[in-house]
Amino acid sequence: MKNYTSEIKTYYATLTKTIKALNTNELSDAMNAVMRTYERGGTIYTCGNGGSASTASHFANDFNKGVSLHLQKKFKFYCLNDNIATVMAIANDISYDDVFSVQLDGRMTKNDLLIAISGSGNSKNIIKAVEYAKSIGAKVIGISGYDGGKLKQLADYKMHVEINDMQITEDIHMTFDHMIMKIFCNNFNIATH
Numbered sequence: 645m646k647n648y649t650s651e652i653k654t655y656y657a658t659l660t661k662t663i664k665a666l667n668t669n670e671l672s673d674a675m676n677a678v679m680r681t682y683e684r685g686g687t688i689y690t691c692g693n694g695g696s697a698s699t700a701s702h703f704a705n706d707f708n709k710g711v712s713l714h715l716q717k718k719f720k721f722y723c724l725n726d727n728i729a730t731v732m733a734i735a736n737d738i739s740y741d742d743v744f745s746v747q748l749d750g751r752m753t754k755n756d757l758l759i760a761i762s763g764s765g766n767s768k769n770i771i772k773a774v775e776y777a778k779s780i781g782a783k784v785i786g787i788s789g790y791d792g793g794k795l796k797q798l799a800d801y802k803m804h805v806e807i808n809d810m811q812i813t814e815d816i817h818m819t820f821d822h823m824i825m826k827i828f829c830n831n832f833n834i835a836t837h
Contacts, residue, residue: 659815662807666816674785674801675824681757681783682719689752691724691744691773692761695814696787699821700725700761706825714834724748724773744773754781762786763813765793774798787820789813 681688688707690700704723712718724744725731734743752758758777762770765788774784774795786792786799790808805816829836 658807658809659812662805662812663816663819665806667802667804670802670804671820671823674803675827677757677783677785677801678759678824679828681755682717684755685717685720686753686755686757687720687722688757688759689722689724689748689773689777690759690761691770692787693767693769695810696761696763696767696817697725699787699814699817700759702818703759703821706821710825710836711828711832711834715832741768741772744769745776748773748776752777752780752782756782757785758782759785759787760795760799761788761817762793762795763789763810763817765790765795767795770795771798787817789817 690703692700701723704721707719707721724747731743734746760770760774771794777784783800785801786795787803788795789805792804796802803820805813
């Protein structure tokens with residue numbers, strides 16, 4: 645039987661080092677964008693591929709139920725990944741590159757916010773959604789890793805993880821959701837479970 649303790653320690657040491665290097669001012673700016681959208685009654689759309697799709701869905705869950713449950717005024721999060729039939733119909737009939745932008749077309753307004761998640765920052769369907777959001781005057785939070793790619797360049801607010809490692813990147817992206825949720829719940833005096 646192999647002892648994995650050294651590799652385990654290395655993984656978590658890398659994770660910890662990467663977290664310590666995060667730009668907390670940029671994270672705070674992104675959080676303020678979420679709060680401003682909530683205050684004006686806008687919808688916050690999330691999207692991502694693969695593991696990022698899971699994180700996008702988790703954001704919607706944590707805010708539609710977790711944060712909003714005890715609030716009179718609710719957060720309005722909508723995950724563009726969560727209607728599989730719609731995603732697959734667009735992918736089949738139009739293009740997988742359009743699965744998010746087509747859903748935003750005619751629904752998103754300039755008062756809304758897009759949280760776009762891409763580890764590489766270069767997913768074509770994410771970039772098309774970002775370009776659509778910006779074309780109508782909506783703001784974009786880009787959650788990225790590696791060098792940030794096109795997403796970091798286009799986003800109004802950046803939640804960037806500076807590391808060339810998809811697993812560490814996705815780990816930290818998930819903490820962004822829980823960190824924002826926890827801080828907002830504390831500010832609203834809501835107990836989290």
